[in-house]
Structure formats: C-alpha cells, structure tokens
Amino acid sequence: MLQACLNGTRTRKDHPAVPCTPSEIAADAAKAIRAGAAELHIHVRNEREDESLEAEDVARTLSAVRERLPGVPVGISTAWPILPDSAARMNRLRSWQVLPDYISVNIHEPDAEWIVMAAQARGIGVEAGLRSEADAERFAAMPGRDECLRVLIEIEVPDPGRESAAVRRIRGILKRAGCRLPILLHGAEVTMWPMYIEALLHGFDSRIGFEDGSMLLSGVTARDNEELIRTAKLIEQRF
Known part of the structure; x- marks a missing residue:
C-alpha cells in the first residue's frame, strides 16, 4: 500500500505546490490517488493555513476530500506541535463531528497512550509512529496496542544497506512483544527514497x-505530489 502524505508541516514557502486549503488538499489528493496512491495522510489547516485540530477545520477538510474521493481512507496528524497541550488535544479529538478514518500518533509524545485510547473509543483507527527503540518498547507495553491499524516506522538517519539496522532493531522489539501489526516504513528528506525502496524489498507499506x-531520485525538485507518487509507482514496477 502506498500512502500519499500531502503536506505535513510544509508551507508554500517550502514549495509553491504544497496544498493548504481544503479545496487545494482535495484537488491534490485526487491527483495523488489517480497517480497510484491508495490512502491519504493530511495535516489539517485553518483559514490562516496554520495546522489545526479544531472540529470545524477537520470537518471542512475531510468533507472536501471525501466529496472528491468517496471511499478512499483518509488519515490526519495529531502531532504534539499542532497543539502542545494534552487536555486541549483530547478535547479537540472528542469534539470532532466528522471523523477521519485514522489518525497518526507519535509514540514518543507525552500523552500518546491517552490519544490512542481516545481515538479507539471513538472508532478511529490509529497509526502508531515509532522513531526509535525506546518508542518501540513503549508501544509494546501500551494498552490497545493490538487494536491499532498499523505501525509507522520513520527513519531519518541514512543507513545504507538492504535493511537498515534501525528498522531491524525496532522490528525485533515488536516481534519479541508478539506485535504482528502491519508496518508502514518511511523516511524523510535524504532517507525518503531509500526507505521507500527498503519497504518494497521487504513487503512493507510505505508513503x-x-x-x-x-x-x-534524480535530485530535481518535483513539480507536485502527483509527480512524486508517479515516480514511486514507476520504481515499484521494477520489483
């Protein structure tokens, strides 16, 4: 499964094609799905284009995407920097009237267990984000672990080879704990394409x-998310 992660914390200053408004996100999502992505991961923005967990912003963005792409799974970020207050984050999640199919929760964040349980109580799937062995150990002991949708393993430090040592160690912790959830492996910046290729080699999902x-891969800046997804699908054809 290839997931399209459309914007993250990026702004138009980073790239003019970063989608921010609901209509831009919906249009970009439609192009990404046509290019071969199967799911979507979105950072919701408010009218000032700042990241948001407010119910009206979540509803506006999800509704715009689903109008264009009915039936396509849509997940949103709940990253701590969006709203660095545990009680406020919990209240926002509980206030949502339009629900995402899943949320991404970074397990290194201080209130990860509570956010996971709150989402599951509302029937929202959870992608558990792991960046380290410590994250894996924490997740292995977490209530509701096996009810999560999948594990996201993010590797930001380059480690050439067929399987990075960091991925192997994290997977080892999960296996010893009896965790058999699907894995989505991805990188960031210099590790984005190496981790995508590693995911293909090992049969993991990616984004x-x-x-x-x-x-x-050529070192040229992509025009948009569609070009990135099309490139990923061309690489996939070689495996």
Whole structure:
C-alpha cells in the first residue's frame, strides 16, 4: 500500500505546490490517488493555513476530500506541535463531528497512550509512529496496542544497506512483544527514497509526498505530489 502524505508541516514557502486549503488538499489528493496512491495522510489547516485540530477545520477538510474521493481512507496528524497541550488535544479529538478514518500518533509524545485510547473509543483507527527503540518498547507495553491499524516506522538517519539496522532493531522489539501489526516504513528528506525502496524489498507499506520530501531520485525538485507518487509507482514496477 502506498500512502500519499500531502503536506505535513510544509508551507508554500517550502514549495509553491504544497496544498493548504481544503479545496487545494482535495484537488491534490485526487491527483495523488489517480497517480497510484491508495490512502491519504493530511495535516489539517485553518483559514490562516496554520495546522489545526479544531472540529470545524477537520470537518471542512475531510468533507472536501471525501466529496472528491468517496471511499478512499483518509488519515490526519495529531502531532504534539499542532497543539502542545494534552487536555486541549483530547478535547479537540472528542469534539470532532466528522471523523477521519485514522489518525497518526507519535509514540514518543507525552500523552500518546491517552490519544490512542481516545481515538479507539471513538472508532478511529490509529497509526502508531515509532522513531526509535525506546518508542518501540513503549508501544509494546501500551494498552490497545493490538487494536491499532498499523505501525509507522520513520527513519531519518541514512543507513545504507538492504535493511537498515534501525528498522531491524525496532522490528525485533515488536516481534519479541508478539506485535504482528502491519508496518508502514518511511523516511524523510535524504532517507525518503531509500526507505521507500527498503519497504518494497521487504513487503512493507510505505508513503511518499511533500511531508517527507520534495526531491525526485534524480535530485530535481518535483513539480507536485502527483509527480512524486508517479515516480514511486514507476520504481515499484521494477520489483
């Protein structure tokens, strides 16, 4: 499964094609799905184009995407920097009237367990984001672990080879804990394409898009998310 991560924390200053408004996100999502992505990961923005977890912003963005792409799974970020207050984040999640199919929760964040349980209580799927062995150990002991949708392993430090040592160590912790959830492996910037290729080699899900990087394998900046997804699908054909 290839997920398109359309914007992340990026702004138009990073790349003019970063989608920010609901209509831009919906149009970009439609192009990414046509190019071969199967799911979407979005950072919701408010009318000032700042990241948001407010119910009206979540509803506006999800409704715009689903109008264009009915039936396509859509996930949103709940990253701590969007709203660095545990009680406020919990209240926002509980206030949503239009629900995403899943949310991404970074397990290194202080209130990760509570956000996971709150989402699951509302029937929202959870992608558990792991960046380190410590994250893996914490997740392995977490209530509701096995009810999560999948594990996201993000590797930001280059480690050449067929399988990076960091991925191997994180997977080892999960296996010893009896965790058999699907894995989505992805990188960021210089590791985006190496981790995508590693995911193909090992049969993991992956993601590509402006959140993780804007460079093509050639080192040229991509025009948009569609070009990144099309490049990923061309690489996939070689495996």
